[in-house]
Every structure is written in C-alpha cells, then in structure tokens.
Amino acid sequence: MSQTTFMTSTPHNARHRVLVVAQGNATRFPGKHFSPINGEPLLQRTMRLCRAFTSSEIIVIGWDTDPFKSLKTPLHTLSNPGHGLLDGIWAARSLWEDYTTLLLGDVVFSTAALQQCLHPREFAFFGRIGPSTYTSSPWGELFALSMGPRAQQLVIETIRDPEVRQKREGRLWGLFDVLGPQAQWFSIDDWTDDVDTPDELTSIQRLSDLIHKDDPGAPIQ
Numbered sequence: 001m002s003q004t005t006f007m008t009s010t011p012h013n014a015r016h017r018v019l020v021v022a023q024g025n026a027t028r029f030p031g032k033h034f035s036p037i038n039g040e041p042l043l044q045r046t047m048r049l050c051r052a053f054t055s056s057e058i059i060v061i062g063w064d065t066d067p068f069k070s071l072k073t074p075l076h077t078l079s080n081p082g083h084g085l086l087d088g089i090w091a092a093r094s095l096w097e098d099y100t101t102l103l104l105g106d107v108v109f110s111t112a113a114l115q116q117c118l119h120p121r122e123f124a125f126f127g128r129i130g131p132s133t134y135t136s137s138p139w140g141e142l143f144a145l146s147m148g149p150r151a152q153q154l155v156i157e158t159i160r161d162p163e164v165r166q167k168r169e170g171r172l173w174g175l176f177d178v179l180g181p182q183a184q185w186f187s188i189d190d191w192t193d194d195v196d197t198p199d200e201l202t203s204i205q206r207l208s209d210l211i212h213k214d215d216p217g218a219p220i221q
Contacts, residue, residue: 014098014099014120015056015097015098015099016054016056016057016097016098016099016100016101016120017056017057017058017059017095017096017097017099017100017101018050018054018056018057018058018059018100018101018103018118019059019060019061019092019095019096019100019101019102019103020043020046020047020050020058020059020060020061020103020105021061021085021088021089021092021102021103021104021105022043022060022061022062022068022105022106023061023062023063023077023078023081023088024081024084024085024088024106028196028197029195029196029197029198029201032106032195032196032201033062033105033106034067035195035201036205037108037204037205037211038208038211038212038218040218040219041067042105042106042108042195043060043062043068043071043105044071045108045218046103046105046107046109046114047060047071047073048218048219049109049111049114049215050103050114050118053111053114053115053118054118056101056118057074057097058073058074059073059074059075059076059095060073060074060075060076060105061076061077061078061088061092061095061105062075062076062077062105063077064077076092076095078091078092079091082165082170083166083169083170084165084166084169084170084171085104085170085171085172086159086164086165086166086170086171086172086174086175087162087165087166087170089102089155089159089175090159090160090165093152093156096147096152098148098149099120099121099146099147099148099149100146100147100152101117101118101120101144101145101146101147102144102145102146102147103117103143103144104142104143104144104172104194106194106195106196107141107143107144107192107193107194107195108191108192108193108194108195108204108211109143109192110188110190110191110192110214111214111215112190112214113126113143113188113190113192116186116188117143117144117146117186119146120146120148121146121148121184122146122147122148122150122151122184123146123147123148123150123151123154123179123182123183123184124145124146124183124184124185124186125142125144125145125172125176125180125183125184125185125186126142126143126144126145126146126186126188127140127141127142127143127144127185127186127187127188128140128141128143128187128188128189128192128193129187132191132193133189134190134191134193134207134210135191135193135200135203135204135207136199136200136203137193137194137200137203141193141194142171142172142173142176143188143192143194145172145175151183154179154182155175155179158175158178158179159175164178191204191207191210191211
C-alpha cells in the first residue's frame with residue numbers, strides 16, 4: 001500500500017462483523033458488483049482490501065449463483081431480499097454482531113476510506129454530502145454504516161415498519177433522514193464513489209492511475 005495501514009480492533013471482548021451488502025437486483029446496471037476496476041471485479045477488490053484491513057469476519061450478502069460463489073468468502077443469501085437496501089438490512093439482522101459494519105457492495109473505496117469505515121463505532125454514517133470533485137456524480141452518496149449494540153436496537157425500532165423501509169425507495173438515505181442527528185457523520189471527500197450506472201463506472205475508470213497509485217498491491221489481471 002502507498003500509505004500506512006492498520007488492522008481494526010473492536011472494544012474489549014466485543015465481536016465485530018462486516019457485512020458487504022450486494023443483494024440488490026441492480027436493474028439500472030445488472031452485474032455492477034463485478035464491474036472491472038483496473039481489471040479486478042469490484043466486489044473481489046472490496047473483499048481483498050477488507051481482509052487486509054480487518055481481522056473481523058466478512059460476509060457477503062448476495063446471490064447463491066456465480067460469480068458470487070467464486071468469491072471464496074462466506075456468502076449469505078436472503079429468502080426475501082425485498083425491494084431496497086433497507087429491506088435487505090432488515091432481513092440480515094440475524095447476522096449482526098456486537099458491532100456491525102455494513103458496506104455497500106457497489107462502492108469503489110479508496111484504501112483510506114475503507115479503513116475508516118471498518119473501524120467499529122457505536123453509530124456512524126460514512127459518505128459524501130454533495131457532488132464529487134473527482135467523478136461525474138452530481139449528488140451526495142452514503143457508503144457505509146457502523147452500529148454498536150445501542151444503535152442496532154434503535155435501527156431495528158426505526159425500520160421495523162415496512163412503510164419506513166420503503167421511503168426514498170428503501171435507500172440508506174431513508175435511515176439517515178430519520179436517525180442521522182443521533183449518529184456520527186464521517187465525511188469521505190476523496191474519489192470513493194458508487195457505480196449505479198455504466199456512466200458512473202466509466203467516470204471511475206477514468207481515475208485508473210489514481211486508483212493504482214492508492215492500491216499498488218492490486219493483482220495484475
């Protein structure tokens with residue numbers, strides 16, 4: 001890596017689990033979770049970096065099909081993934097540990113951003129409020145959520161109602177709208193971004209040299 005890295009640790013005697021949420025149907029961009037980032041499938045890249053930065057268990061929430069099964073990592077499929085991210089988070093609550101980090105599976109993380117997201121916190125959202133200065137994205141994005149015991153109970157109480165989960169099409173912003181004032185906010189203002197559409201992928205791929213400089217240890221494809 002081009003910068004100092006560290007392994008995350010949990011509070012004493014607490015367990016931490018990382019859930020990479022990729023169960024969405026991706027109707028706007030089928031297959032986006034395996035889009036090539038400098039020749040490496042996006043989700044595979046995220047898993048590789050997670051293993052470098054945390055000793056916690058990492059589980060992908062996805063589909064019991066290829067290419068998910070080729071990730072060689074614990075895979076959890078949902079009997080009812082729902083119609084949005086909040087439905088998926090709700091359905092996966094049995095997987096939550098004392099501290100749980102939820103990473104969005106369609107995000108291309110910088111190494112610094114991913115390390116920040118993986119550090120267990122009681123309640124925190126990670127994202128960008130406004131347009132990106134690096135990619136073509138004209139709006140803010142949320143990339144991850146960290147929850148400790150008290151926050152998990154608060155989230156369960158908030159999204160228990162299916163109507164609440166469907167606000168703003170079930171996106172993580174819907175949860176942030178309700179609980180954001182009670183959580184920490186960590187701003188990620190580098191080139192980290194998601195790839196909801198082919199155009200957004202193209203915008204990220206234009207940053208190939210910057211991504212390689214940030215992560216020179218990536219496998220040569």
